[in-house]
Amino acid sequence: MSLNIFWFLPTQGESRYLGSSKGARVVDHAYLSQIAQAADRLGFGGVLIPTGRSCEDAALVAASLIPLTQRLRFLVAVRPSVISPTVAARQAATLDRLSNGRALFNLVTGGKPDELAAEGIYLEHGERYEAADEFTRVWTRLMEGEEVTFHGKHIHVDKAVLDFKPLQQPRPPLYFGGSSEPAHKLAGEQVDLYLTWGEPPAAVKEKLDDVRAQAAKHGRTVRFGIRLHVIVRETNEEAWRAANELIKYVDDDTVAKAQAAFATHDSVGQQRMAALHGGDRNKLEVSPNLWAGVGLTRGGAGTALVGDAQTVAARIQEYADLGIDTFIFSGYPHLEEAYHVAELLFPLLDVNKPSIPNIVEQEARGDVVGHSFRPAALSAS
DSSP states (O other): OOEEEEEOOOOTESSSSSTSEEEEEEEEHHHHHHHHHHHHTOOOOEEEOOOSSSSSHHHHHHHGGGGGGOOOEEEEEBTTTTTTTHHHHHHHHHHHHHSSEEEEEEEOOOOOOOHHHHHHHOOOOOHHHHHHHHHHHHHHHHTTTTTTEEEOOOOOOOEEEOOOSSSSSSSSOEEEEEOOOOHHHHHHOOEEEOOOOOOOOHHHHHHHHHHHHHTTTTTTOOOEEEEEEEEEESSSHHHHHHHHHHTTTTHHHHHHHHHHHHHTOOOHHHHHHHHHTOOOOOGGEEEEEOGGGGGOOSSSSOOOEEHHHHHHHHHHHHHTTTTTTEEEESSSSSSHHHHHHHHHHHGSSBBBOOOOOOOOOOOOOOOTTTTBBBBHHHHHO
């Protein structure tokens, strides 16, 4: 099975060291362009662009990088309850058209109550998944060319349509990650690729098996991906030294504050990440070569594969053997680490390197008449 290897754009900030301003970099458009162009040239299949109030807007970042890249796909968040499904579908279709079919979308429900409240969302955990379920039904049908009328508990639309359809047919793939029971149900029923954070292989297998079972109830199959950091060097000693260097300026007070902040999340995935190490520096290797040091201060994906190229490639294969075909990697700093991963790991893996997509000829259209009709439609009538 060929593997899709993605990289990450650190729009929330970037440093050589975690939990410290030492080695911090200015993350402006020039720097993001450097990372994206490096990933494009090195053969990464795409980049994940994070979302949330601490990040730059993912869709705008992706749009700005389209003309600077040739092969790279952009995995961009869609946010139920933050935006209407009709506006989200219009933005998604536009990004897909402008990128010549290089857009992918990541359904993000959110898991931090104070951040959600700042966006005007006051739904409980279960209600958020109800809203996400309704949102996804409307978004998917619109992206596939239907006229949609839908009246649910949270979403109401009448005769919604997309005038400009996406290039990828029937629509661009929808990714999604979540560790709770409602998340697995949503994944099995509606999404194309389920993402897990980097837990030990046995725990990941349990989650994937449950999502497979949920999908089977609807006669569906779901692809799988995993989100991990990577610290790979020519020797194991160099790799572990680099891992320890990454957290050399993190003090116990910073760890305690970070863990207290994570405890306020109602995200089951975040709770599972924090439970791997419990804030204890002596319990960071939670599985062979799987290091949870990143999660001492960073929310979300908190584990890294650490070792020489042969060792890390073997660990990647363990996850691939579970049915995972997509790996979304990152490393600090992201520019240099993209080269480490590509130069050391790619020769040892069957990497699906994308080709430059053919330019799709798009339909010529006249201006809209009366804000409602195309000239061709008027002529036909």
